[in-house]
Amino acid sequence: MTEIVQMVQGVLLIAGCVFFAIGTLGLFRFSETLTRIHALTKVDNLGLGFVVLALLPGMPSLASGMKVVLIWLVALVASATSAHLIARAVRSQERGRSAGSEHHD
Amino acid sequence: MSTVITILSRMILLLLVWWAFTEGDRSGIGFGLVIVILASFISLRLFPPGTARVRPLPFLLFMLFFIGRSVVAGIDVARRLLSPSLPVNPGYLTFYLSLPEGSPCWLLANTMSLMPGTLSVSLDGTRLDLHCLDTRDPVEADLKAVEQKIARVFGLSLHDGAWRAGGNE
Structure with a gap:
């Protein structure tokens, strides 16, 4: 039984790492800031989700399991918020440029 | 009345978070309670209880x-x-x-x-x-x-x- 659990944990950990790698690949393959953010937020969240799922069966108590889930939730909120902030900054910069006004960075 | 319910539900939620943070260790509960009460009152200032309630x-x-x-x-x-x-x-x-x-x-x-x-x-x-x-x-x-x-x-x-x-x- 424990062997099966360990195998599932291993598969989930590998899946998580693969998704993190794909998310990083997005930084290189996509050319615009916003499409890169799409790759980083969504794919990395999934990667972290798999890693958290893999760690859950090995947790010594319910509280520490919740702590790991909490890490995932806070990372989700943080990535959604930072993605939104970067997107807003990019948008306002683009608007400034298209309006023809000069902007100093 | 709804403010009291809001404060209480936020405090319960934060206590749960504290419990997860300390991994169920009861020795820091006094300190945790102080933090929870402070955090709930700060949250009340930042996010006042509105008409929209989460079900x-x-x-x-x-x-x-x-x-x-x-x-x-x-x-x-x-x-x-x-x-x-x-x-x-x-x-x-x-x-x-x-x-x-x-x-x-x-x-x-x-x-x-x-x-x-x-x-x-x-x-x-x-x-x-x-x-x-x-x-x-x-x-x-x-x-x-x-x-x-x-x-x-x-x-x-x-x-x-x-x-x-x-x-x-």
């Missing part, structure tokens, strides 16, 4: 829906990234939401950032600008579905969903 059961269903959709989102972007032709068609779309301003709209904007192919750019009142990975995707239908679900979380009824104001690009 537990629809919220749980929403979380399940959200997790499912965010898995789809991750796989969707990964699939696009790994295919040699890189099938993306990025652009902006603007929508007007029928949800009330405040936390419902904010929850929708943050959810859309983690949904397949969309990223919230700016939220101004009920006007939401989305950046889409592929503007040919059925973004509007997606947004309407999420809007309906969020309306249920807050116990609201929506007659018509978000309508599109015409995107540029």
Whole structure:
């Protein structure tokens, strides 16, 4: 039984790492800031989700399991918020440029 | 009365978070209680109890829906990234939401950032600008579905969903 659990944990950990790698690949393959953010937020969240799922069966108590889930939730909120902030900054910069006004960075 | 319920439910939520932080260790509970009380009062200043109240059961269903959709989102972007032709068609779309301003709209904007192919750019009142990975995707239908679900979380009824104001690009 424990062997099966360990195998599932291993598969989930590998899946998580693969998704993190794909998310990083997005930084290189996509050319615009916003499409890169799409790759980083969504794919990395999934990667972290798999890693958290893999760690859950090995947790010594319910509280520490919740702590790991909490890490995932806070990372989700943080990535959604930072993605939104970067997107807003990019948008306002683009608007400034298209309006023809000069902007100093 | 509703303020008392809000404070109590926030304190219970924060206590649960403290319990998870300390991994169930009871020795720091006194310190934890002080922090929980302080944090609840600060949260009251930052997010005053509004008319919109979160309902537990629809919220749980929403979380399940959200997790499912965010898995789809991750796989969707990964699939696009790994295919040699890189099938993306990025652009902006603007929508007007029928949800009330405040936390419902904010929850929708943050959810859309983690949904397949969309990223919230700016939220101004009920006007939401989305950046889409592929503007040919059925973004509007997606947004309407999420809007309906969020309306249920807050116990609201929506007659018509978000309508599109015409995107540029």
